[in-house]
Amino acid sequence: MGFLKGSASFVKFSVVGELPENSLDFIAQKVIAFSFKDIDDTYDEYSIGWVSVLNMFDSQFAYASYVAGDYITLTLRVDERKVSSAILKKIVQKEEERVRLEQQVPKLSRSMKVQIKERIRTDLMRKAIPLPSTFELCWSLSDGTLYFFSTNKKAHAILEDFFKESFGLLLKQQIPYTMAEHLVDDDLLERLDKLSPEIFV
Amino acid sequence: MDLVDIIAEKRFLGQEFLTWLWWKSEERGGSIELPGAGDITVVFEKHMLLESGEGESSEKLICTGLQTELQEARTGLQMGKKLEQARIVIGHNSYEYSLTMAGAMMEFRNVRLPKTEATENDKSTSPEEVEGMILERIYLIEELVRLVNVLFGLFLKARLGPRWREELSTIRQWVAKTAVIV
Numbered sequence: 001m002g003f004l005k006g007s008a009s010f011v012k013f014s015v016v017g018e019l020p021e022n023s024l025d026f027i028a029q030k031v032i033a034f035s036f037k038d039i040d041d042t043y044d045e046y047s048i049g050w051v052s053v054l055n056m057f058d059s060q061f062a063y064a065s066y067v068a069g070d071y072i073t074l075t076l077r078v079d080e081r082k083v084s085s086a087i088l089k090k091i092v093q094k095e096e097e098r099v100r101l102e103q104q105v106p107k108l109s110r111s112m113k114v115q116i117k118e119r120i121r122t123d124l125m126r127k128a129i130p131l132p133s134t135f136e137l138c139w140s141l142s143d144g145t146l147y148f149f150s151t152n153k154k155a156h157a158i159l160e161d162f163f164k165e166s167f168g169l170l171l172k173q174q175i176p177y178t179m180a181e182h183l184v185d186d187d188l189l190e191r192l193d194k195l196s197p198e199i200f201v
Numbered sequence: 202m203d204l205v206d207i208i209a210e211k212r213f214l215g216q217e218f219l220t221w222l223w224w225k226s227e228e229r230g231g232s233i234e235l236p237g238a239g240d241i242t243v244v245f246e247k248h249m250l251l252e253s254g255e256g257e258s259s260e261k262l263i264c265t266g267l268q269t270e271l272q273e274a275r276t277g278l279q280m281g282k283k284l285e286q287a288r289i290v291i292g293h294n295s296y297e298y299s300l301t302m303a304g305a306m307m308e309f310r311n312v313r314l315p316k317t318e319a320t321e322n323d324k325s326t327s328p329e330e331v332e333g334m335i336l337e338r339i340y341l342i343e344e345l346v347r348l349v350n351v352l353f354g355l356f357l358k359a360r361l362g363p364r365w366r367e368e369l370s371t372i373r374q375w376v377a378k379t380a381v382i383v
Contacts, residue, residue: 003338004334004335004338007311007312007313008309008311008312008314008342009308009309009310009311009312010308010309010312010342011306011307011308011309012307012346053335054331064328064331065328065332068332068335068336068339069332069336069339071335071336071339073335073339138339138342147342151303151308151310172204173204173306174307175204175207175208175211175215175305175306175307176211176214176215176218176304176305176306176307176353177207177211177214178204178207179307179350179353180214180353180357183350183353183354183357184354184357184358184361188357188361191361192357192361195211195214195360195361197213197217198213198217198360198369199281200217200220200278200281200283200369200372200373200376201278201279201280201281201373201376201377
């Protein structure tokens with residue numbers, strides 16, 4: 001939701017770096033190489049990759065192209081297995097009590113507790129269903145800019161890292177000051193640099 | 202200077218832009234003249250977040266309400282606060298956009314784009330229709346960003362220009378006049 005339907009929240013990035021000459025072929029190759037791999041049927045804890053903006057299950061772009069005019073439109077999908085700390089704590093306490101009674105000891109050793117916690121965590125993690133998050137983006141090849149449809153700072157950091165890994169390009173978020181550098185005439189740049197906050201009362 | 206330092210040091214620029222835009226929109230009853238492109242309507246409504254100070258000493262004020270005159274927000278201005286977030290409706294060429302603009306980082310939040318035939322057509326199945334729908338949606342987003350950039354450009358021209366002192370004194374008069382009279 002956001003880019004294609006309903007209300008959208010987004011920020012703009014500048015794409016820094018050069019694409020190879022045959023840019024569309026390069027992008028095609030990288031999008032497939034870094035496409036999303038499902039972890040529902042594995043024990044993996046984390047998976048990240050590109051899927052279609054129209055369907056988060058389409059990671060091979062069989063049903064729709066990611067190219068629209070001069071734009072590359074992609075969804076970044078992140079699936080993660082998580083175990084809530086409250087559940088982990090509850091099950092660990094139960095298991096500790098069971099082991100203590102079984103071994104007939106007044107108190108469990110520290111190493112035994114660590115071992116139990118690790119075993120329970122692995123066990124619960126395997127049972128957890130991966131939680132999906134999706135973030136859409138729209139990359140203008142001619143402008144060298146990218147709209148990212150989330151204002152979440154953590155999502156921005158994930159995008160910046162994965163975009164660099166996929167395409168070898170850096171993303172720099174456009175903020176008022178960097179936008180101003182492009183909008184004002186050269187003779188005002190020095191004044192912009194020295195500008196200090198104004199008092200409006 | 203790297204981006205993190207610029208963000209911290211220059212966050213006032215976006216906030217001053219929003220504060221200026223509020224004044225500018227009320228100066229002519231919600232209408233702002235764009236050079237060479239006619240008038241644009243800019244109306245502030247419903248939701249505002251004002252901020253003053255930095256880091257641990259920063260203070261925030263949130264004002265919401267359907268039929269509000271935003272009096273608390275206006276008083277906030279008088280206390281030296283600046284606008285950090287505002288719900289704005291922008292109208293241009295029969296298109297109407299509504300968005301929450303976060304000033305410091307220039308984030309576009311909860312943007313409602315104008316409805317057009319192409320973007321409302323859910324039944325598109327052919328790849329051409331789908332691409333058309335996507336391109337239309339991109340066009341509307343780009344158009345909104347372009348309009349905001351034009352407004353931001355107007356602000357920068359005034360803020361960095363030789364007549365800023367005069368404009369500032371008009372803004373100060375507006376701030377003084379619009380606060381609640383107790």
